[in-house]
Amino acid sequence: MPGQRSITEAEKLVEEKLGGIRVRREQMAVVANMHRAAAAVRQHLENSVLREAELTWTAFVVLWVVWIWGESETRRVAEEAGISKGTLTGVARTLQTRGLVRRSGHPTDGRLAVLSLTEEGETLMRRLFPEFNEEEAWVVGQLSDEECRRTADVLRRVVLQVEAHGEERRLALLDGAAPAPRRSGRRPRS
Known part of the structure; x- marks a missing residue:
């Protein structure tokens, strides 16, 4: 599992931190859990089947x-x-x-x-x-075949939303401006 905290502990900490802030919690939970699931799966596969293939x-x-x-x-x-x-x-x-x-x-x-x-x-x-x-x-062993199909369909719809409307949304959020160049997080040398 990525990180040191369980998903339950993380959810509790988020609730404590955001208790008074108006946010769309269900949507936040979906995106956060997609990220956590992707990271956990990636780490598991890299440390198991992909490791032996280097x-x-x-x-x-x-x-x-x-x-x-x-x-x-x-x-x-x-x-x-x-x-x-x-x-x-x-x-x-x-x-x-x-x-x-x-x-x-x-x-x-x-x-x-x-x-x-x-x-x-x-x-x-x-x-x-x-x-x-x-x-x-x-x-995904704890999911039935039907749950796998439904989950795949829901995730596909998320991808299609971003593919179909993401650029339009980005332009609206940035008032039509191009996004700032990505930075590595490093500070320029003085």
Whole structure:
């Protein structure tokens, strides 16, 4: 479990801290629990089935995207994996060094790069994914098949909400301004 506190302890602390503040608690609980669930699942899978393959979650997701979609432009892989192009560059370099992916120039646009799985990468995914899926099943083992379908549907609706209306919402919140550049959290050197 991520962190030192249980989900119940965290919920109690949030209630104590926000007791007098007007917030939409049910919606907050959904988003907080999605985050906590994602972090717990990711950590469990990295520390179990992905550990023996010496893969991080992000490396596995990149392999998955290229395995499912086939040869793909790096910008599309980054988009599908939910990571920045800069992060993909480092992950792809590591996977390429391990002989799992091949990076080549785009056939018609020299400014673009394409990723594909090597034979070794294909073999790894065919062997690893069934083990990964067994852990997925274990993680949701307390849910019935119907609860899994309903939960997947609800989460899909959350994703569709953000995909369909997120940009419009962002523009409204920022009065049409572009978002400020992301910062690493580091302070500039003096």
